[in-house]
Amino acid sequence: MSLALVGPSLKPVPSTPAPEATSLTPGQVEELGRRLDAIRERIVAERGATDAAYIHSVIRKQRYLEIGGRALLFAGVLPPAWILGTAMLSASKILENMELGHNVMHGQWDWMRDPKIHSSTWDWDNTSPAEHWKHSHNYMHHTYTNVVGKDRDVGYGILRMSDEQKWNPYYLLNPLVNVLLATFFQWGVALHDLEVEKIIAGEKDRKTVWTQLKGIGKKVVRQFTKDYVVFPALAGPFFLPVLAGNVTANLVRNLWSHAIIFCGHFPDGAVQFDEEQLEGETRGQWYVRQMLGSANLDGGPLFHLMSGNLSFQIEHHLFPDLPSNRYAEIAPEVRELCAEYGLEYTTGPLWKQYLQVLRKINRLALP
């Protein structure tokens, strides 16, 4: 297997099929970094009224979808109303978590200085408390992307997603655990920042864990009550169809977001790194790690919207705080830069990438 050695200190972990060997000099890596900085600065300077109009319109659409979906579910004894209502509620939850929650909490819209659309105030329709999410995702995952042992998104502490994770018999359950994680994804995300494996290892103090648990508990109660108690109860005799609609919508959102997110870093071609990589990492090297460690998804505008523009995972990882509606615009430039510097720009349709992810999960179940 050939190893990508990009610059002197870029050390990919050989667990994934690495891209074709590239040999960039340190000078080239920093030059690439400067060219990426220039793209970023250009978009920052351009951000304005049309971007603001975009996010306002997504927020409006999501809220109308939700109101419409929930209203239809009250007539859920009629199968067409149930199906349409559930579909609308699912779409609304997907938009709310992905294009809105994930992106707003990244600070992508903080520049508008609107306290209602701001990373410091936004809370999402998910059992994971916003503060926990911002720590485990914005900080841990985006800083230490794909560094095995540092980035807990590599396996979420429960899956084996890299050869570097030492095998033990528990990992025979890898495929099953993955199905469970996908089904209960929002609960997995809620527990993510608890770092259960550290609690078990006794590395986390009890007070922190307790405070975190209380935060999760509060959020879970509110979310659970809304979807599974209050709305079904309001439907009176139609309690069950409304409950089923909510359960289904949450499930659809879980499966979908799990698929999109796993396709962001685990298809063939996305590279993992070891902790040595982080020592003295320059900005240019950080950029290269983000590009090599992420994978895009091909699709049309609706697909990109419903994936929260995480289909532009590479662009998102280069510039996590640029407004999501701009990723499509800079993607061709990033792709060209990759070609010019001989870096793999991993991309493919969802079904293909997801199959590769599943294959990896199965393979790593065994030593």
Added chain:
Amino acid sequence: MLRAFTALTTPLLPEDYLGLVDPLWSQTVLRGRVVAVRRETARATTLTIKPGRRWKGHRAGQFVRIGVDVDGVRHWRTYSLNGNEDSRLLTVTVQALPGGVVSPQLAHGTPVGTVLHLEDAAGDFVLPTPAPAKLLMLTAGSGITPVMGMLRTLAARGPLTDVVLVHSAPTSDDVIFRDELTLLAALHPGLRLVVRHTADEGRLDLAELDGLVADREVFVCGPDALLTAAQQRWGEKVRLERFTPPVRSEGGSGGTVAYGATTVDVDGGASLLEAGEDAGVLMPSGCRMGICFGCVLPLRDGQVRNLRTGEIHGEPGDLVQTCISGASGPATLDI
């Protein structure tokens, strides 16, 4: 009542959905809708605003902060309320400053129907209750605006008893509310209106007014020089409003930054995060490279410099990423 409904809308509030119909219904965010626009002079425009439900009313002479989105970005500016304090509608008069970011849009680009953001009215420059029988109002330029609020309020309640208004403006065309003032003076024999055109007649000598001051409540509003002169001449007797604009950076890097109670000299290359930590401030942080927003702190005053781009930015209330911001002159961070 509405609180019960949050069980349905969590993590949002019911008003976030109701706001789709009318943003003015909000109980947590104060907004107002422009219901009339009137051109006063070539540069000044009066906006009549219907405030949302949360508006607590105002006293004539107070000011309000108005938030307006310019090119997608929210900006806040302070304006005097110049309408009758007993009315449900608010009026502000905006002078378009050449090269300004906010005032040209408010004055010329704000059609009827625009929704603006508001804060509660504030300021102590108000008429005492009951209103004094004898008043001297001394104003210059746009300093007329809060005083106009007082005059309108008094005039709406009944005939003015004994008010002298001395107003200075460069020329007759620059007098905001000129026609209305003339009309008020005609309707109210108790109002004496003295307009001084400083371009021809020069500055007013306050000594001329000494005789009037003795038995009147004195309200002064205008440029700093006028306020200082009035205060020096007549002392405590004078009621005035001094507006201190927020501290702006004069450029350059490095500066003295207050982190709550701790003040630190931050040198040019240092980030606010490092400088704060070195001084023992318990700074929130995360990636330390500008991507996670785990280090943001609210800016109370002053401005900061983006260490990557060199851009100097910041308005009071902004959240700044301390790991990629340096000092540029004095600033205060809330922590």
